[in-house]
Amino acid sequence: DAGITQSPRHKVTETGTPVTLRCHQTENHRYMYWYRQDPGHGLRLIHYSYGVKDTDKGEVSDGYSVSRSKTEDFLLTLESATSSQTSVYFCAISETGEAYEQYFGPGTRLTVT
Amino acid sequence: AQTVTQSQPEMSVQEAETVTLSCTYDTSENNYYLFWYKQPPSRQMILVIRQEAYKQQNATENRFSVNFQKAAKSFSLKISDSQLGDTAMYFCAFMKGRGSARQLTFGSGTQLTVLP
Numbered sequence: 001d002a003g004i005t006q007s008p009r010h011k012v013t014e015t016g017t018p019v020t021l022r023c024h025q026t027e028n029h030r031y032m033y034w035y036r037q038d039p040g041h042g043l044r045l046i047h048y049s050y051g052v053k054d055t056d057k058g059e060v061s062d063g064y065s066v067s068r069s070k071t072e073d074f075l076l077t078l079e080s081a082t083s084s085q086t087s088v089y090f091c092a093i094s095e096t097g098e099a100y101e102q103y104f105g106p107g108t109r110l111t112v113t
Numbered sequence: 114a115q116t117v118t119q120s121q122p123e124m125s126v127q128e129a130e131t132v133t134l135s136c137t138y139d140t141s142e143n144n145y146y147l148f149w150y151k152q153p154p155s156r157q158m159i160l161v162i163r164q165e166a167y168k169q170q171n172a173t174e175n176r177f178s179v180n181f182q183k184a185a186k187s188f189s190l191k192i193s194d195s196q197l198g199d200t201a202m203y204f205c206a207f208m209k210g211r212g213s214a215r216q217l218t219f220g221s222g223t224q225l226t227v228l229p
Contacts, residue, residue, distance in 0.1 A: 007191075017201065031214065031215055033216065040221055041221060042117075042204055042218070042219035042220055042221045042222050043158075043204065043217070043219045045216050045217070045218075048214055048216060050214050056214065058216060059218075061164075066211070090158060092158075092217075093216050100146050100163070100208060100215055101148070101160050101163060102160075102208075102215070102217055103160070104150075104158035106156065106157055107156050107157075107158075
């Protein structure tokens with residue numbers, strides 16, 4: 001299994017509070033991604049990174065920011081959490097070369113009350 | 114933009130039988146990859162199989178195989194000799210090819226239940 005961890009695994013927070021989710025990899029892969037999973041929508045891309053300090057927006061980026069100061073860490077921040085951001089968040093990684101697969105972390109369940 | 118459609122929200126199959134999950138996609142790209150991921154109740158996303166669009170031969174991984182019809186933009190997953198452990202949500206996913214940042218676009222999923 002790819003070495004990907006996410007922290008925290010579960011979090012309950014109140015509307016309006018800032019929240020940061022962390023994704024950590026031990027594979028030295030170049031690409032990292034944040035997705036959210038909601039019923040009826042599958043997984044949707046929030047932001048992704050193609051290198052240290054190189055990030056870009058995905059399909060559902062409003063209300064989220066990211067940072068990648070080291071190869072191994074990719075942070076997702078909700079500046080002011082809203083109830084619509086209640087979801088399961090997955091981090092994924094992918095390497096360069098011909099192996100295009102993405103490998104996923106275990107997910108973080110975030111509840112905004 | 115790419116879209117991926119899974120028109121079967123739920124399916125069931127008897128243990129040891131064969132089942133086929135459907136997936137269609139829409140793209141103007143010629144170079145791309147297609148994937149099936151499995152998500153059991155543990156919530157972990159597990160890669161089942163992948164297909165490169167430039168390959169005509171359908172991919173196979175043990176009991177899992179695909180029927181890739183490029184002209185029809187169809188990518189179905191066949192599971193043979195179904196086992197109870199195959200019970201999971203299955204997602205079809207699309208990825209642009211070389212030169213992209215390899216983002217995945219997912220379908221909405223098919224919940225497969227294998228019945229004893």
